[in-house]
Amino acid sequence: MKKETLFAVVSLLFVACNTHSPSAGNKEDIDQYHDKQAENMVLRGHYLVIVGGCNDCHSPKKLTPQGPVVDSERLLSGHPATVPLPSLHVDALTPGHWMLMGPDLTAYAGPWGISYAANLTPDSSTGIGVWTEDVFVKAIRTGKHLGVDNGRSILPPMPWEEIAQWKDNDLRAVYRYLRSLPPIRNQVPAPVSPQDAAKYTKVISTSSEAMPGPAHRIASNLNRLTGSHQKM
Numbered sequence: 001m002k003k004e005t006l007f008a009v010v011s012l013l014f015v016a017c018n019t020h021s022p023s024a025g026n027k028e029d030i031d032q033y034h035d036k037q038a039e040n041m042v043l044r045g046h047y048l049v050i051v052g053g054c055n056d057c058h059s060p061k062k063l064t065p066q067g068p069v070v071d072s073e074r075l076l077s078g079h080p081a082t083v084p085l086p087s088l089h090v091d092a093l094t095p096g097h098w099m100l101m102g103p104d105l106t107a108y109a110g111p112w113g114i115s116y117a118a119n120l121t122p123d124s125s126t127g128i129g130v131w132t133e134d135v136f137v138k139a140i141r142t143g144k145h146l147g148v149d150n151g152r153s154i155l156p157p158m159p160w161e162e163i164a165q166w167k168d169n170d171l172r173a174v175y176r177y178l179r180s181l182p183p184i185r186n187q188v189p190a191p192v193s194p195q196d197a198a199k200y201t202k203v204i205s206t207s208s209e210a211m212p213g214p215a216h217r218i219a220s221n222l223n224r225l226t227g228s229h230q231k232m
């Protein structure tokens with residue numbers, strides 16, 4: 001072996017022995033490396049939840065003059081169980097009409113009945129505390145509640161078809177982030193079929209009861225909400 005080649009081999013060996021790659025390091029290095037990886041997963045999950053719009057539906061809101069604002073103290077805890085639903089026009093439950101959303105955008109009415117955004121915090125009895133990572137991924141990939149093959153379908157407006165196309169690691173990152181949240185006890189009601197809706201909220205059927213009515217009443221509602229005095 002030439003002198004230069006020997007020198008290069010020895011230098012490489014020296015570098016290899018001194019790197020901090022986890023495979024060559026001691027147990028402390030390996031633990032630190034894994035902690036960092038786990039932390040990065042949670043940060044990525046947080047980012048994906050923000051850009052994926054999960055808070056729009058899954059977080060209760062504070063109602064402000066500027067409109068509903070995410071309540072950071074009840075982040076991702078789903079439709080608040082204790083808030084009564086406003087009355088509901090029967091048309092919303094039949095195809096071809098306007099569909100409706102509750103005031104804080106966590107409850108929805110449409111031809112499927114009434115659906116409520118789920119509690120995604122890690123509370124063990126009312127959230128995803130007992131869900132494994134695989135159950136979470138399977139539910140979103142298959143559009144089946146809790147990922148059960150013959151179970152009920154996940155209802156609108158949960159956009160599972162789109163989220164199902166995310167990469168496996170991204171879905172796992174979202175799960176890890178959700179597991180890092182403070183658990184919030186909030187038993188979101190089970191969805192309700194159109195036939196049963198009247199048992200859970202006042203269902204009204206005449207348009208005069210349901211609609212604000214003439215244009216000037218709509219305008220005055222708008223003024224009240226926006227504080228403006230626009231004329232209609």
Ligand code: HEC
Nearest residue numbers: 052053054057115116117118139145146154155156157158
């Ligand atoms: C437009 C509103 C909306 C958005 C946006 C939304 N969800 Fe949902 N989500 C819902 C509703 C409503 C339900 C309840 C559906 C039901 O009961 O079948 C739900 C249910 C779920 C469930 C429970 C599934 C099951 O097995 O029952 C999970 C998990 C979930 N959403 C995760 C997410 C994540 C993660 C995001 C963001 C990437 C997200 N959702 C965005 C409305 C939404």
